[in-house]
Amino acid sequence: MKNPWEKINLSDYENHMRSGTVMQLQAMNQMMKGQCNAYPIHTVMILGVAGGNGLEHIPSGMEKVFGIDINPAYLTECAKRYPHLADILTCICADLTDETIALPHAELVVANLLIEYIGYRCFQDVIIKTDPLYVSCIIQINTDDGFVSDSPYIHAFDDLDEVLHPVQETELILAMKEVGYFQTAHKEQPLPNSKKLVQLDFERG
Numbered sequence: 001m002k003n004p005w006e007k008i009n010l011s012d013y014e015n016h017m018r019s020g021t022v023m024q025l026q027a028m029n030q031m032m033k034g035q036c037n038a039y040p041i042h043t044v045m046i047l048g049v050a051g052g053n054g055l056e057h058i059p060s061g062m063e064k065v066f067g068i069d070i071n072p073a074y075l076t077e078c079a080k081r082y083p084h085l086a087d088i089l090t091c092i093c094a095d096l097t098d099e100t101i102a103l104p105h106a107e108l109v110v111a112n113l114l115i116e117y118i119g120y121r122c123f124q125d126v127i128i129k130t131d132p133l134y135v136s137c138i139i140q141i142n143t144d145d146g147f148v149s150d151s152p153y154i155h156a157f158d159d160l161d162e163v164l165h166p167v168q169e170t171e172l173i174l175a176m177k178e179v180g181y182f183q184t185a186h187k188e189q190p191l192p193n194s195k196k197l198v199q200l201d202f203e204r205g
């Protein structure tokens, strides 16, 4: 069975995320700037990279950027958007819930609104395989009922319930501790519609 993310058009996803009632594309773009520049690293892996929102903030001196996503059309567009990164950007089409996949090492793993679609167990497996020094995650916290905010594009996301894993800050911190990572930073970004983005950073102990 196809993962529902393989059926969502990138333009529907991005138009939803940038709409006035959601504003997450803009918020995550600025948060990516902080994530990519916070650590003394030369290699980074972006899990669930989609169209590459925020890749313009990759600092000079970065030697390797891995963009991972399950949707091949997202990766084609991502590579097209950042021709200046062509020498260092490798896009890998992979299902991160597939236990048999191999992943390269990166010093920093960034996972923004991704753990919600693969769950803690698969995320732990990915971290073990990639063996980064640093991990920076953004999760969405709801203070109302719906996970997906309303917008004219909302029906593009109807099937996502099939793969949705609720994520909580305390549980994620525990899951990371189980695989040897300790929380080092916590940032919050308020959003419209009683939601907020929470960034949690971790370092290998």
Ligand SMILES: C[S@@+](CC[C@H](N)C(=O)[O-])C[C@H]1O[C@@H](n2cnc3c(N)ncnc32)[C@H](O)[C@@H]1O
Residues within 6 Å of the ligand: 003, 005, 006, 025, 028, 047, 048, 049, 050, 051, 053, 068, 069, 070, 071, 074, 094, 095, 096, 097, 111, 112, 113, 114, 117, 118
């Ligand atoms: C909510 S989007 C987040 C996109 C991006 N991080 C951003 O800042 O806009 C989730 C992304 O994860 C990808 N994804 C979801 N499940 C996945 C899986 N099992 N394996 C790989 N990628 C997956 C989706 O295709 C999508 O691009």
